[in-house]
Amino acid sequence: MKRFLVLFAALAALWTAPGLTPAWAALQVDVTQGNAQPLPIAIPDFVGGDPALGANVAGVVRADLERSGLFRPLDPKGFAEHITNINAVPNFGSWRSITAQGLVTGQVTQQPDGRLRVDFRLWDVFGESQMLGLQFFTTPENWRRIAHMVSDAIYERITGEKGYFDTRIVFISESGPATKRVKRLAIMDEDGANPIFLTRGDYMVLTPRFNPTAQMIAYMSYIGSKPRVYLFDIETGRQEVLGNFPNMTFSPRFSPDGNQVALTLETAGNSDIYVMDLRSRAIRRLTSDPAIDTAPSFSPDGKQIVFESDRGGGQQIYVMNVDGSGQRRISFGQGANGTPVWSPRGDLIAFTRRVGGNFTIGVMRADGSGERLISSGGHDEGPTWAPNGRVLMYGREAPGQRGSSIWSVDVTGRNERRVLTPGSASDPAWSPLIQ
């Protein structure tokens, strides 16, 4: 137990350490070394009446944990002990012999009412004790969600942080040549499974965002060649234009309580930020500067909004109170800085840095200090946070606009990898944990 916990503690410390090294140095370490030691964990296929289903559930858990970069699921071919009864204490020595430090045993059974029951236990191999034991019930078609919830529980027990596997991504699916690219609104599970297209592609859609319950999407649509912010109800498929504005509205973002949407309204070529109350549909103007003011993002306590403006000459990041008062610049780094997104933890703001034609994702503290670049750059744009504030996704455009893809990276800059999407994709937005 002790060694297990010590190792996890060390891992957590490494993982949460603030960027003590300069941004560029950290970037090199991230890309070329990946020096965080992922934790070896054994996850045999879950037992039960349907071996294929048990294998599928365990496979999703292994893939989730591997993708996080913090775990190294061991190859089941090397397992010495064949788990048949998850209520029996495993032979820890046999798991130690293959260097496993964690062991997950699980079982999937069909209930008389047709539902699935999934039980699992997380074992500390060196401490020879159970760390966690949970049971889930669900309908059979929901087996992937249960697997993600198992992953979240393991992740949380071991790292002390909430997991993010039982989440969805709303994004823009792209096809066709760059000059006539077709863009469709789409959602998928965090691991790329279950992609669903919500629009047909006969009009362009951009910049979707989930509301806090992940039931509603705010996005921008060019229906009728009139670019406006729309709401999309995932349950009913119903779409509605938000407000009745004479000109372009864009960059919608929900408030943390889901009752308001901050957006940008363009008037006579000038873009300013407004907030609309979704119940009364009343709007409040927050900026009134002849510069471009756009890309608002609420702080998680709902009291402040971070946004971008070129009022100082170039695109930079500013913060204001939610009533529009106290507007002040917080980014002073190299190049142009935009697309600020407040972390769900409140501690950091992710942004896009552009120097010439090179775009990179970075993070800075909420006061603008301690900025670090965390993506490997090229044309990386538009970060979005996992609900635990530890991982980000963003869009990456290939040179010459030959296609776009979604990538994820740890907030430390480690574990940058491509996210599985059905074809080209951009503008990802991460949902909260599904309720």
Add this chain to the structure above:
Amino acid sequence: MTSFSRSLKFACLSAALILGACTHKQEAVNTAPPPAPPAPMASAPAPITSSILPGSAEDFRVNVGDTVHFGYNEYNVEDTDKGILGRQAAWLAKYPAVRVSVEGHADERGTREYNLALGARRANAVKEYLVSQGVSTGRVETVSYGKERPVCTESNEGCWAQNRRGVTVISGGANS
């Protein structure tokens, strides 16, 4: 040819008064090539003369010019583009039923939403110039496409310059 044979006839008539005979000369006139027969109406494929209908969207695009360009992160109308916008305004004065939409575009060197805002600035700058040239404001809509509709897809200055543009598109009221 016709006027030549007519003057020949005239010369012959004048000569007849003096010489008393002009038959020969008349025959000479008749040897001139006959007028071409009228073109058959249906049989041969008559060349379709592709003349652009005045007052059409094609007329505007080809004979007036629909696109102006902008400097990097700029949205002021360049002096070199005032000629084309002046012609657009004159054309719109000639066809008062026509309505237009000005599309503002940006190159790829900007984030998506910033470029939507920049495209709106450019579209509005074109609209304001047209209005200053007498086009009524109600006839001109604007729409920004940001960096979403490039005409050129390489990542170099040549392409970026082409993509930073304002395009005046006929949206209604044109001859078709």
